[in-house]
Amino acid sequence: MAAVHPGYAQLADGSFVAYTAVGSGPFDVLEMSNGTLFSFAAADEQEIWRRYEDRLASFSRLLRFDPRGVGLSDPLVGFDVPGAQRWADDGLAVLDAAGSESAALVGTAFAGAGAVLLAATQPERVRALVLVNAFAHMTRSDDYPIGVPAAVLERFRDSTMPSDGEPETSDMPMMVPSMADNASFAAWWRAAGQRGASPASARAMISSSIAVDVRALLSEVRVPTLVLHARDNGFVRADHGRYLAEHIPGAVYRELPVGDHVPWASPGDFAGEIEEFLTGTRQADFSNRVLATVVFTDIADSTSQAVAAGDQAWRAVLDQHDRLVERQIVRFGGRLVKTTGDGILATFDSPARAVQAAQAMRDAAQQIGVTVRAGMHTGEIERRGDDVAGIAVHTAARVCALAAGGEILVSSTVRDLVAGSGLAFRDRGEHELKGLPGTWRVFATDEPA
Numbered sequence: 001m002a003a004v005h006p007g008y009a010q011l012a013d014g015s016f017v018a019y020t021a022v023g024s025g026p027f028d029v030l031e032m033s034n035g036t037l038f039s040f041a042a043a044d045e046q047e048i049w050r051r052y053e054d055r056l057a058s059f060s061r062l063l064r065f066d067p068r069g070v071g072l073s074d075p076l077v078g079f080d081v082p083g084a085q086r087w088a089d090d091g092l093a094v095l096d097a098a099g100s101e102s103a104a105l106v107g108t109a110f111a112g113a114g115a116v117l118l119a120a121t122q123p124e125r126v127r128a129l130v131l132v133n134a135f136a137h138m139t140r141s142d143d144y145p146i147g148v149p150a151a152v153l154e155r156f157r158d159s160t161m162p163s164d165g166e167p168e169t170s171d172m173p174m175m176v177p178s179m180a181d182n183a184s185f186a187a188w189w190r191a192a193g194q195r196g197a198s199p200a201s202a203r204a205m206i207s208s209s210i211a212v213d214v215r216a217l218l219s220e221v222r223v224p225t226l227v228l229h230a231r232d233n234g235f236v237r238a239d240h241g242r243y244l245a246e247h248i249p250g251a252v253y254r255e256l257p258v259g260d261h262v263p264w265a266s267p268g269d270f271a272g273e274i275e276e277f278l279t280g281t282r283q284a285d286f287s288n289r290v291l292a293t294v295v296f297t298d299i300a301d302s303t304s305q306a307v308a309a310g311d312q313a314w315r316a317v318l319d320q321h322d323r324l325v326e327r328q329i330v331r332f333g334g335r336l337v338k339t340t341g342d343g344i345l346a347t348f349d350s351p352a353r354a355v356q357a358a359q360a361m362r363d364a365a366q367q368i369g370v371t372v373r374a375g376m377h378t379g380e381i382e383r384r385g386d387d388v389a390g391i392a393v394h395t396a397a398r399v400c401a402l403a404a405g406g407e408i409l410v411s412s413t414v415r416d417l418v419a420g421s422g423l424a425f426r427d428r429g430e431h432e433l434k435g436l437p438g439t440w441r442v443f444a445t446d447e448p449a
Contacts, residue, residue, distance in 0.1 A: 025057070033110055132229075428443055
């Protein structure tokens with residue numbers, strides 16, 4: 001998605017809301033929230049976010065905006081907190097400024113209530129409604145037992161305010177658990193949050209969400225509605241999504257088997273679900289898939305060695321191991337994806353160099369008295385920020401699990417691709433790989449012939 005200079009929609013009180021319009025599809029989609037209090041301008045800083053927005057813009061004209069109090073839009077005047085009405089007013093102003101007669105609304109998280117309000121009261125401007133990890137009401141009460149206790153919500157609200165001497169807490173484990181161990185993403189997440197909304201603005205918006213209650217409006221929604229929710233969402237639990245679907249006439253409910261609250265950072269295909277609901281089809285998204293050779297290594301008998309050495313000494317061995325193997329990965333043109341405690345996950349563009357790197361990692365580890373085994377497979381992988389996923393990753397892990405100490409096993413795919421390279425292999429037979437269909441023939445590497 002190319003960078004776009006924002007336009008501005010003006011509201012009746014004179015304040016301005018920043019927005020962008022991208023894509024040229026046959027209908028408009030108004031994204032009323034991205035699931036955070038980050039400015040839409042930050043999307044280009046994260047590939048996974050950019051791909052999500054590109055997907056939505058591939059079948060629509062996508063309208064995005066910063067609500068008042070966030071990013072490029074005007075601040076909250078006198079901290080007049082933005083409840084459902086303010087989200088609806090901001091969204092309607094953007095539709096007017098962009099010349100949109102009607103749009104499909106995507107109301108995520110805090111903005112879901114505003115999207116419901118707009119759909120119920122301005123149905124002529126709304127062609128469809130999609131609610132993502134949203135809620136009609138947040139606070140627990142006798143008539144809403146699925147809500148969150150008020151004291152818990154208040155603690156969360158107050159956590160947005162700086163506190164001298166108190167350690168900074170991260171909301172990533174609740175919001176994006178799949179990315180919580182990604183250090184570079186965590187640093188970006190913290191900076192994007194600071195740029196998106198001041199502590200006082202964030203507190204005001206959370207306060208408004210605690211007070212939101214659009215339950216009485218749900219039966220008034222008469223537009224096609226899709227409710228999407230992450231099954232294991234720890235921030236807005238799935239019961240809230242089920243409640244919305246049960247009380248909006250004709251609503252379709254889809255629950256994705258993931259835990260991330262923020263849809264663009266989730267391994268779940270939220271964008272695909274939205275596309276299929278609004279267009280009737282779902283196009284395959286190949287933008288984040290590449291062909292690679294995936295290598296897993298681990299230390300043979302690491303548990304018994306750790307017990308024998310003791311925690312401190314074993315930690316020193318692991319640190320030395322990590323430095324040695326990373327050096328070989330770089331040497332052979334690979335990329336270290338992550339360490340796995342007693343091993344690594346790496347990817348290579350060349351299967352031959354992947355085999356050579358694994359041999360070099362095994363030999364380097366022997367110098368410090370550590371026996372390493374490795375397994376690899378070549379196939380398409382999905383890039384998720386700094387991490388990777390896909391069947392090829394699972395296959396390489398299963399092949400590694402078959403290897404004995406000091407052994408390097410490859411799938412038949414790798415063996416076939418390196419034909420003519422001078423690398424030699426021994427047939428290790430056919431094996432069932434846990435969770436994968438059929439049988440797989442694997443080969444052990446020898447030194448070059």
